[in-house]
Amino acid sequence: MQTFKKSLSKNGGTFFVLGIDAATWTIITPNLSELTNFKRLTEIGKSKTITLKEKPISASVWCGMFSGKLLEEHKHESYVVNGEIVKREDIKVDFIWDVLEREGKKVRALNVPFVVPPYSFGVNFKPIGFGLPTNEKEWEEELERVTEKTKELLAEKPDLLISVYNCLDRIQHFHWGEDYVVEWYKRMDEKIGELIFDTGFLEEDENNKLIVISDHGFCSFGEAKMQTLPEHTPEGKLKGDPHENALLITVNVDYEIERPQDVFYAINFFASKKK
Ligand SMILES: [Zn+2]
Numbered sequence: 001m002q003t004f005k006k007s008l009s010k011n012g013g014t015f016f017v018l019g020i021d022a023a024t025w026t027i028i029t030p031n032l033s034e035l036t037n038f039k040r041l042t043e044i045g046k047s048k049t050i051t052l053k054e055k056p057i058s059a060s061v062w063c064g065m066f067s068g069k070l071l072e073e074h075k076h077e078s079y080v081v082n083g084e085i086v087k088r089e090d091i092k093v094d095f096i097w098d099v100l101e102r103e104g105k106k107v108r109a110l111n112v113p114f115v116v117p118p119y120s121f122g123v124n125f126k127p128i129g130f131g132l133p134t135n136e137k138e139w140e141e142e143l144e145r146v147t148e149k150t151k152e153l154l155a156e157k158p159d160l161l162i163s164v165y166n167c168l169d170r171i172q173h174f175h176w177g178e179d180y181v182v183e184w185y186k187r188m189d190e191k192i193g194e195l196i197f198d199t200g201f202l203e204e205d206e207n208n209k210l211i212v213i214s215d216h217g218f219c220s221f222g223e224a225k226m227q228t229l230p231e232h233t234p235e236g237k238l239k240g241d242p243h244e245n246a247l248l249i250t251v252n253v254d255y256e257i258e259r260p261q262d263v264f265y266a267i268n269f270f271a272s273k274k275k
Pocket residue numbers: 021022057058059169215216
């Protein structure tokens with residue numbers, strides 16, 4: 001039956017990139033026995049750490065990941081410049097969704113936080129908390145709504161789907177070092193199970209490809225090589241800050257990813273093979 005299903009692949013499969021802002025092995029590895037879906041992914045896929053050579057700034061790393069460009073090229077480092085919110089149009093690059101759509105591919109991108117509010121492509125989606133969810137209610141809402149929308153989009157079998165969860169970054173800024181953070185990884189783990197395993201994504205088409213990736217890791221506020229936010233913010237004192245070690249898990253992606261920018265090239269590589 002499985003073989004028969006696989007042979008029904010019509011479009012050459014979906015490339016699914018699941019972004020989890022600030023997800024880190026520092027939390028996942030010691031808790032793997034409880035994070036059963038992460039564990040399953042590490043067993044069936046390849047996992048590694050991407051050590052950023054660039055600054056671990058969400059806006060800049062996500063921008064580079066989906067444009068293939070280095071900061072010197074895309075020049076986008078901050079959500080706000082000179083008191084103005086930077087918009088998609090202000091960033092003079094083509095993203096992977098622009099490139100593939102021109103080639104007639106079906107592309108969807110959901111809640112990608114290289115700008116605020118996070119950017120969506122080919123999808124109507126209202127970001128939670130202007131993309132900077134600040135309290136538990138907003139974190140829960142983001143987790144639920146991104147999961148539900150992503151399931152809908154996966155069912156449409158696009159050539160490329162990119163979805164990003166933002167809440168862990170915010171949770172870790174305020175709660176790093178607390179058990180509360182691990183509780184949120186468990187919630188995230190459940191949703192990953194729903195998206196990747198309950199949908200049968202990895203079994204329904206042998207051409208389906210998966211990347212789970214973060215833009216940076218996390219560490220205690222004082223241990224960060226570079227502090228990206230002031231310690232005292234209007235929302236409270238910060239306990240954690242981005243770390244240069246980001247997370248990567250790939251399944252069925254036979255392409256070496258060493259830097260965030262390589263995600264762009266990996267997607268493009270496989271897209272160009274499926275005319
Ligand atoms: Zn981030």
